[in-house]
Amino acid sequence: MMKRQKRDRLERAQSQGYKAGLNGRSVEACPYSQMDARSYWLGGWRDAREEKQMGLYK
Template sequence: MKRQKRDRLERAQSQGYKAGLNGRSMEACPYQQMDAKSYWLGGWREARDDKQTGLFK
């Protein structure tokens, strides 16, 4: 059970990261559940930080 939940949250973070790299806005988050939304937003923020530091162009 924990493995499924962790995979779901990891997938949300990965999708948020990709959205951040592609320049999508924070409001584009497709998740309504708070835990998945938090992971998506965390990935989005991480991607925006990476992009600002020059890791990606």
């Protein structure tokens, strides 16, 4: 049970980071201070920025 809750929390952090990246928000907008969630948020943010640069999103 604990593992699932943690995974859900980290997936949520990543999707929030992804949305922030798509919306052009700064990396400073990351709301997480815990390292695990923060790294997932930043990973999502980076993915979105790369996809925008490749022209997948306008």
